[in-house]
Amino acid sequence: MYALVDCNNFYASCERLFRPDLQGRPIVVLSNNDGCVVARSAEAKRLGIKMAVPLFQVQEQIDRENIAVFSSNYALYGDISARVMTVLEQQAPAIEVYSIDEAFLDLNGLETNFPLVEYGLQLKQRVYQYTGIHVSVGIAPTKTLAKLANHAAKQYPATRGVVDLSDPLRQRRLLGLLPVQEVWGVGRRLSRRLNQQGVSSALALADCDAAWIRSHYSVTLERTVRELNGQPCMALEECPPPRQQILCSRSFARRITEYRDMRSAIAQYCSRAAEKLRQQGGLARVVTVFIRTNPHSQLETFYSHSASRMLSIPSADSRLLSATAHALLQSIWKPGFRYMKAGIMLSDLYPSGSFQPTLFDAPESPAAMRLMQAVDNINRSGRGQVRFASEMLSSGWQMQRNRLSPAYTTRWDQLPVVRA
CATH class of the missing domain: 3.40.1170.60 (MutS, DNA mismatch repair protein, domain I)
Incomplete structure (x- = not known):
């Protein structure tokens, strides 16, 4: 469950x-x-x-x-999400954090102790008591059915925010009420194809022959059909697999025309990507930088370019990655354009310690990794920030957030104040 x-x-x-x-x-x-x-x-x-x-x-x-x-x-949002997930971790044997506001819980064996609806209601109350956030709970023998149960918990107030689909008859009743596009993993394009085949409801998809679905669509949709029939095909991922690439990219608040501004943006994106890389204990061997103007403007010439470089030894050192990104930016930068977006991607990732260098390549310095760890610890502490000088060359490109609320829970100077 x-x-x-x-x-x-x-x-x-x-x-x-x-x-x-x-x-x-x-x-x-x-x-x-x-x-x-x-x-x-x-x-x-x-x-x-x-x-x-x-x-x-x-x-x-x-x-x-x-x-x-x-x-x-x-x-x-990230801090409140962490608090919610901490509460959930205390209420179940195992948990998979699926997104910033969703988590799957392993309930195997709990149904023998008390009704699962009662468990769900207690879970809702506990999360609200500890965090102030209201949640909905969907319970089922597969993750796909649990997704649909959660959808029903939000749609029907009579459920009090908890739906248990342990009963196969109740599963089929709900599937008959939902269009096929509400099924987890069935997007708009796929739902149109299914509708053309006469499959318009979640129940109709569940009743399809799994082998036919596999031959005409994909093994992924076959798993979905089996999950809709109560056959678990997707296990709980307590430790999500490491990402195969890390991308940091955003559109600018205003168009960039100066190299100084672009270098500052790329430097900051690179520092953020390197921090994410170290969080998952990885090393990157390929660095890619891309820049582009507005592709939809009819008044400006469109320009888009990217460049990549392979390092001799994979690294998570922000200094080396930033220097590489700067060299790549120099190779693709063209003056006279109004750039709308830029980004950096780290790929060809290796777990730390798993890459075998040649006899002529020195492995990454332990001192460098200790330095990066110290920088990360300071930046996560909330008591200060360590940044590279290249990140501070300009701030005019920074994201526009004119309606930003205070960081109530992560900055001492923005803590909420209660006045008598």
């Missing part, structure tokens, strides 16, 4: 957590550079605010309906 625990309207709930004056008020959270709506509270959804709609298209409605608008506060 699995439980999928999903935080309700997570980004909006985090913004409301330290703002009791926002109770009942519609909330929307914006994407990078305050461009589009990426999260909505239940009140904003009822007003018809669509996901991914550009801010300027709904600005009039926002003003009319007194909707609270926030820039994405990743520091706050």
Whole structure:
């Protein structure tokens, strides 16, 4: 048995957590550079605010309906997510953190001690008591069914936020109510193909012959069909596999025309990518840098270029990776363009200590790794930041976040204050 625990309207709930004056008020959270709506509270959804709609298209409605608008506060969301996951880890034998606001729990054996619906309700209460975040719980014998159970827990208020699909008859009743595009892993394009074959509901997909699905679609969809019939095909991943590549990239708040600005952006992206690489205990052998202008502009010439370099020895040293990225940027930079986006990718990754150098290549210095570890410890402590000088050449390219809320839980100077 699995439980999928999903935080309700997570980004909006985090913004409301330290703002009791926002109770009942519609909330929307914006994407990078305050461009589009990426999260909505239940009140904003009822007003018809669509996901991914550009801010300027709904600005009039926002003003009319007194909707609270926030820039994405990743520091706050990440910290609240960690607190929620810590609570969940205390309530189940094993847990897979699936995303910032979702986690699968292993419930095998718990059903012999008490009803699973009761367990789900207690879990909801515990998470809310300890973090202030409301969650929904879907329980089922497979992860795909648990996803659908969680969807039903959110859709039907009578469930009190918990749906148990242990009963096969209840599974089929719910599958018959849901369109096939609601099934985990069935996207818009795949659902159109299935609809053309007469498969329009989740139940119709479950009733398909698994061998036919495999021959006409893929083994992945075959696993989905088996999971819809209660046959577990996806195990819990307590330790997610290391990423095969690490990408750091963002659109700029304004167009970049100066090399100094671009070098600063690439240096900061490289430092962030290297930090992620060290967090998973990896080394990178290939560094790639790319830059591009706006591909949709009819008034400007489009320019896009990338360059890669293979290191003789894989490394996680920010100094070496940054120097390599700078050299690559020099090779592709062209003046006279208004650049909209840039990024860096680290690939050909190795676990630390697993790469065998040649007789003429010196392995990475232990002193260098100790230095990088010290830098990471300082940066994670919340008491200071160590940055490379190249990251501070310019700040004009930084992401626009004009509606950013305080980092209530991760910065001493932004802790919430209660006044008598």
